Amino acid sequence: MRSTVPPGDLSQSAVLALLGKSGPLGRAELARRLGVSAATVTKATRELIARGLVREMQSVPSEGGRPARLLGLASDGGQALGIKVTADRVTGVLVGLDGEIADSFAFPYEGREPDAVQRLVEGLAPHAQGARRRLLGIGVGLPGGVDLADGGAVDSPMLGWFGVRLGTALERAFGLPALVDNDVNTVAVAERLYGRGQEFSTFLVVTIGRGIGLAMLLDGRLYRGARGGAGEFGHWPVPNGDRLCECGNTGCLETLIGEAGLVATARARKVLSRNAGYDELAAQADQGGTGAREIFAEAGELLGRNVAGLVNVLNPGVLLITGEGVACWRHWQAEFQRAMRAHLFGMMRRTHIIAESLDDFGWARGAAALVLAVPLAAVHDYGRASAHIRARLAGAVNADD
Incomplete structure (x- = not known):
């Protein structure tokens, strides 16, 4: 390089x-x-x-x-506050320039409440103000699409948010640049800064868990699409799929292999009782339950076949599979690899496949990477917000605000 x-x-x-x-x-x-x-x-x-x-x-x-x-x-030369938002929990980390987590916190959250944005600001206030002197900015990752990461509108069916300008609210509350993006995009940015993206400029991140997500780093830059919605792989249409999705459509991929989809299949087959959930399904698979293992294997086959299409089109150097669902990856893996390899074109079979788990603090670290990537790597340019972050690194972080 x-x-x-x-x-x-x-x-x-x-x-x-x-x-x-x-x-x-x-x-x-x-x-x-x-x-x-x-x-x-x-x-x-x-x-x-x-x-x-x-x-x-x-x-x-x-x-x-x-x-x-x-x-x-230097870890403390400049820091970013990274926030992972879900419907019921907020997780935050303070991350230095070197990618190391210096502090962390979490608090319960009701993302669907009418005053959810104000409650988020109030919950973050002690952490943003306490570290303000060296903060370059705030990064937020959440499930959903954001048309512009610097002040754009958030549409998140999981949170019940439509047209919510979270970044603008955070900037007004704390006087700091704020970047908000789809949570899977933030993981890809962190990989570009501190992980396999240092070696491979084109790679894909696929997440499994409650939903199915995708982020694309193409030639070293995060691909967000025309309106920030690129990567909604969970809503890839599945032939003959008839389940209603949270997005309002039917037949989306995640209705079959997201956590709720796996549970629905298990209940329909009497593998789970009516009141049992995903944790019970995972426990049964770990204990050798044939029915549970078949459900995960089928999910692996379906994921592998569809991911092969992505790989054939985009030719990534690495495919990273992550998210909370990777805790059960051993039950997906064999059928995933078989199905994926069976549908790959020629040279695409050389694509590296890596699976590793990711907890909420890892997601939050990815959100911090949105901010840290501005001075450290050309992952994406956010205009005014990028200029503000660079200005703080150049001098404002060394003076009392």
Whole structure:
């Protein structure tokens, strides 16, 4: 990865962005990748260290002379408040530039109440105000679509929100830039900053759990679509599907393989009693219950066949499957892989498939990454909000507000 800048014109933001994308590097490697002299890098990094944005880390062997010191992002040089919102709970984390969680919190929430936005502001106030001095901004991930991440309208059937301008409300309440996006998009942004997206510029994130989600990083940039609604994979139409979806349509993929869909199937087959839920279905599968395992295997087959279509069209380097449903992935996996491989075209069979679980704090870390990605990686440009975040990193975070 080489990012050439004009000689003698190295901005400190170029160093921050490269360290954000690549992880810790030595000064010589920074100079090589940026296409500038070692002296130019030394001057820029000296100032960044003095401002508390970059820190010296462990030494690594060099070709003669003293061991080279790696430079990395300082966790407390600038922070973002990341919020994961669901219909009944809010989870928050304070995340440093290096992606490490410095603090976390959670509180119960009634997302469908008429004053839900005001209650969210009140619940966040102690955390946003307490960390304000170094906060670059607030990131929020939630189930649903957002036409513009910086102040746009949120449409979320799960929350009962339609046209809600949450970002604008947060900016007015706290005087901080606020970015709001679909929660699966936020996970993809975090992967771009701190995970496999550092190695693969095109990758897909598919989430399984209450719903079925999708995010697409294409050539290093988050694809949001014309109105911010790209990635509604849970509403992919399934042939012969007849179940009513939360969105108002029938035959959506998640009506069959989302948590509620799996439970509905289990009840219809008498695998579960009328009052039992998803946890009981998972427990039965873990204990070897044939009926429960068949339901998960069928879900894996259906997911694999449909994901194969995505892979054939988009050719990602990596497919990451995550979300709370991955706790039962071993019951999905065999049929998923069989069905997916059977429908992949030629070279697409080389796509890496990774499954890993994600808790609410991981979702919230993704929301924080919306803010941290602005100075550290060109994932998406949010116009005025991006400029505000960069300005705070440049100086406002070092002064009392």
